[in-house]
Amino acid sequence: MIGIETLSTNRAHGGVQGVYRHQSSATATPMTFSVFVPDHAPGTTLPVMWFLSGLTCTHANVTEKGEYRQACAELGLIFVAPDTSPRGEGVADVPDYDFGQGAGFYVDATEAPWSAHFRMRSYIEQELPALIAAAFPADMTRQGITGHSMGGHGALTIGLRNPDRFRSVSAFAPIVAPSQVPWGQKALAGYLGDDPAAWRAHDAVALIEDGARVGELLVDQGDADSFLADQLRPQLLEAACHAAGIALTLRIQPGYDHSYYCISTFLADHLRWHAERLG
Amino acid sequence: MIGIETLSTNRAHGGVQGVYRHQSSATATPMTFSVFVPDHAPGTTLPVMWFLSGLTCTHANVTEKGEYRQACAELGLIFVAPDTSPRGEGVADVPDYDFGQGAGFYVDATEAPWSAHFRMRSYIEQELPALIAAAFPADMTRQGITGHSMGGHGALTIGLRNPDRFRSVSAFAPIVAPSQVPWGQKALAGYLGDDPAAWRAHDAVALIEDGARVGELLVDQGDADSFLADQLRPQLLEAACHAAGIALTLRIQPGYDHSYYCISTFLADHLRWHAERLG
Incomplete structure (x- = not known):
């Protein structure tokens, strides 16, 4: 595939799990991503599910x-x-797990030194979809998006800003209102500056308050998630969706925490939900 | 649980995935293991599946x-x-990936310095089952065993030596005849000494040749496995089972390799096969 380096391919579950790298113009760094393609008839295309990952x-x-x-x-x-951010020696970073490399928050940074490479909004919204469309058997008229934690924030905000592109939007334990919680306030101030007005396009609750609309949303949230009360606060999304007439299905999963043990339990169910909507 | 330290528990798929550590008398080291327990009625017990892992x-x-x-x-x-071996600073090791720590081969070593700690046969056959029986809601009359590569060797040899204990035995890409392949020859000579007669109780094909019997075996083997021809050689097991009247189901999986992408594709199918036999 032109411009894409194949790092690995493995046959799995009747398809091919690949890992690829390319030189991103958005981030001006190499970027790695994975794609699973099920077996399919030659010449046919398949709907595309995006999964945006969380901090670290x-x-x-x-x-x-x-x-x-x-x-x-x-x-x-x-x-x-x-991936969740640009990476590498020439890329700005701090030792914090919740800012810098591994914590791109799916924004285009405007503040130095982050603005040089931290352009994950452009990367996820523009550059990578074009690459996927060109290099894989993808039907880009049928896309769904989901993600976890910071990636749930990414899925909700990108989905809300692009309702014509994503027919279905869901999330696992998302940061629903980064403007109102410590992780988000630190990241949005650091990448976008101190004026909270600039943050609203990167905050699902604020986007809904400002008029962004999707028909429905599916969110799973474990009630044993240690970040629930301070960082995630799904009730803020519930209130915003109620006021806006968005059909939110918020499932509080008893005993489940913030880990991949929760994601892996419910991801297949999300995929079925998306598949129904992607036709 | 007495004598067991809980390192983590996570709710997953309607059960609890735990990771535990205990001081092993067999290996004279701390040993870590994981146990998944599905939700079940209080006071009931469940059959036990053992999964023995491979090199590294x-x-x-x-x-x-x-x-x-x-x-x-x-x-x-x-x-x-x-785990696949004893570990730690006081435990003998070499830099090789296929011998020493991470490569216990499920034998009780007789050769110094390995004999001090490398007693994985006693650990898997005796000590850990007793601990599982005491600390988990396990029905030890209904046990099945499987494993991958070196762990497939472990599952086959332990299953063949203990047909009354394990009602069902399967493997993924097992080393079926360690006495005849480089990985096994190095490990068995290193742990048990140079006399191949001492190796036969740790070689599935030799065990069958020497009269060990189980009713049936299930083996999945990818045909894109880079270790197939030199280290795994399932046709040796096929010949031994044929001669002994053991019903071997050997499934050659096209395109699959030696990785967890193969295991994860077929593990649920193995579990269903075991569950049918565990009643």
Whole structure:
């Protein structure tokens, strides 16, 4: 594939799990991502599911621990897992797990030094979809998006800003209102500056308050999630969706925590939900 | 649980995935293992599936990548994943990936310096089952065993030596005849000495030749496995089973390799096969 380096391919669950790298113009760094493609008839295309990962993650976490391939093979879904930030020696960073490399928050940074490479909004919304469309058997008229924690924030905000592109939007334990919680306030101030007005396009609750609309949303949230009360606060999304007339299905899962053990339990169910809506 | 330290528990697929550590008398080291217990009625017990891992692995590889929990929850199976060797600063080791720590080969070493700690046969056959029986809701009259590569060797040899204990035995890409392949010759000579007569109790094909019997075996083997021709050689097991009247189901899986992508694709199917036999 032109411009894409194949790092690995493995046959799995009746399809091919690949890991790829390319030179991103958005981030001006190499970027790694994974794609699972189920077996399909030659010349046909398949709907595309995007999975955006959370703080500290790369493409590898969900690729190894997500347990999505069997469902994708059954449903005929391509599954794309991008990285969560630019990385490398020439890329700005801090030692914090919740800011800098591994914590791109799916925004285009405007503040130095982050603005040089941290352009994950452009990467996820523009560059990587064009690459997927060109290099994989993808039907880009049928895309769904989901994600976990910071990636749930990414899925909700990107989905809300692009309702014509994503027919279905869901999330696992998302940061629903980054403007109102410590993780989000730190990241949005650091990448976008101190004026909270600039944050609203990157905050699902604020986007809904400002008029963004999707028909429905599916969110799973464990009640044993240690970040629930301070960082995630799904009741803020519930209130915003109620006021806006968005049909939110918020499932509080008893005993489940913030880990991939929760994601892997419910991801196949999300994929079925998306597949119904992607036709 | 007396004598067992709980390192983590996570709710997953309608059960609890735990990771535990205890001081092993067999290996004279701390040993870590994982156990998945599906939800079950109070006071009831569940059959036990053993998964023995391959070279370089700990309990964590299959725990994170195995995709077994949904099937275990559906079938009501406890799933136990031990480590592959003793570990730690006081334990003998070499830099090789295929000998020493991470490569216990499920034998009780007789050769110094390995004999001090490398007693994985006693650990898997005696000590850990007693601990599982005492600390988990396990029906030890209904046990099955499987494993991958070196762990497939472990599952086959332990199953063949203990047909009254294990009602069902399967393997993924097993080393079926360690006496005849480089990995096994190095390990068995290193742990047990140079006399191949001492190796036969740790070689599935030799055990069958010497009269060990089980009713049936299930083996999955990818045909894109880079170790197939030199280290695994399933046709040796096929010939031994044919001569002995053991019903071997050997499934050559086209395109699949030696990785967890193969294991995770077929592990649920193995679990269903075991569950049918465990009643």
